[in-house]
Amino acid sequence: MENLWEFLSLRDPNIRYVVLGSILLAASSAIVGTFTLLKKKALVGDAVAHSVLPGICLAFILTGVKNPFYLVIGAFVTGWISLVLIDYITKHSKIKEDTAIGLILSVFFGIGILMLTVIQKSGNAAQSGLDHFLFGQAASLVGQDLLVFSAIALILMIAVLVLFKEFALIAFDTHFAESIGFPVRALELVLTTLTVLAVVTGIQAIGVVLMAAMLITPAAAARFWTDKLTVMIFLAAGLGAFSGLVGAYISYVAPAMPTGPWIVMIISIIAITSFFLAPQKGILFRMITQRKFQTQMLEENILKLFFQLGERADHKYFDTRSVDDITRRRPFELSKLQRGLKNLRKQGFLEATATGWVFTQAGKSKGQRITKLHRLWELYLTEYLKIAPDHVHEDAETIEHIITPELEKRLEEQLQFPSMDPHKSQIPYQR
């Protein structure tokens, strides 16, 4: 806990830089990654991430120093080459894109690992820390490294800000973009370059193995919460930044631990939570709505039944009905019925008596309305859609629960307040 306060207070300038850097990197790759996701290029992002490793190693071998500037250039070059190769293979052979991606990814990464092993065996003192590029080490993000990577991150954000409209257009409809004369190829090139750069910024804090996740996952999580592209981008940036912050903290309390897996784990938890919790699209939200609807149907069906029992008993609506009376008319599942009855009492639509249950005034109104809607809908189906009277009951059983007061009014007016339904039952209007 003390650690956390110490960390969050940002008193130590070192911590301040690491935190700032991690947030910047994670946010910028999330922003660029939003377009990678929308263009359905998630796998390409993964290939690039793995393909920068040989570039990093090569830069180190050629220069003999661990200068972030050279390493970035090396990473950028092999990252790009991998993309060009994927493109070339897909266009000029029978190999499909996904296969080409898998091929390039493993070949480049394999070569990278090989070179890394050679470097580590060579005994060059400067190489210590090069293996951080595999799984990331946020705490090593200081001095010159921090400067270079943060500068790239800023460039990325500004580029997306300036070209937002253009990127959105080519992600949605490339042909249209081309037809209005936008330089689509150039724009694609810029976006690809930004993607490679976004990968490059993350190599130190997150590592090449998991960098693709930082590109795609924040955007995927954000998509669950919004249908607006601008909101989606900000949200992705925020979620990315948060996981970056957590990564920096882990790196601070447990310096031996690689940061990449932690950061990715945090953002993945966020994504999975979104999958379950997000409104409209989340699984949990859908389950809850389903349940709510089922409960509503059950309760309204009980009230409707009470009303119909009253109708049959010579309009004595406020007599006690026993559970037997109810199930004789309609075979409810007993446990559900009991639950429904109790809920209705809580809501003030029914009251319990010594021998059973009885309507309140509000309960009678509601039961009456549902009965009316059921019969009106049956009439509507037979009159307007010419459906046989013996086919309309099932349909009305559902529709009666979803008709809004406005629709109810229109239904009444269109049918001109009829008095009988197709089965010659009275339609009960409120007076």
Next chain:
Amino acid sequence: MIQNVNNPVLELHDLTVTYNKKPVLWDIDLTLPSGAIIGVIGPNGAGKSTMIKSIMGLVPLSSGYVKIFDQDLPTVRHKVSYVPQKESVDWDFPASVMDVVLMGRYGKLGLFKRPRKADKEVARECLRRVDMEAFANRQISQLSGGQQQRVFLARALAQEADLYFMDEPFAGVDAATEKAIINLMKTMSEQGKTVVVVHHDLQSAMEYFDWVVLLNLRLVASGPVNDVMTSTLLQETYGGKLTLLAEVGELLTKKEFPSRENQ
């Protein structure tokens, strides 16, 4: 029956288009009159979409040239509008109806600039013309097929062009929407605009179009609707006579032969 016109809005000269060496359009020579509603008709795989894409510069030409208003496309681009088949985009994209219609203004706006208030008003007016004003803020994934088509039309209207190419705007729309769309096209043509429409239904083609282009890998016919929609010409378009052409095309792919000597 290939009728040519003076001062055409569109001229195709010896147009050949190939995919992987396989020609899908052979030596098309075509001129189209201005201010007409023009139907492009032919069986599946006849190359209708390809012809429109090649006119819009979206697929490379193997030979020939395209002139629009007697100019090359880049100089007259702002006067031309292209409506792709609606299946060509992902309607799950995070955008509202308004966002999509505003894209029609991007050509006039150019790079880097954001839509202005005036653009939004034009977009809203275009939505009104296709009867979709109430849907302006609706997420596009929540639209029906017919509504998606209307949104695409509104986007095209927002371009304020003089020549429109529409790839199957009637596909998957109900009768009411079809009627609304054709009325819109009639209004456009009264304003002197030319509308070129890829279409599949021969019955309605008779009443919708002033001019018809029959296509099946090659140009079969082009002329006023009543001269072109004859049983002989339709038979020639839809009948099996072109299998030879298709087979030669297949051969060119297999042998990786260039379709032109100088390639």
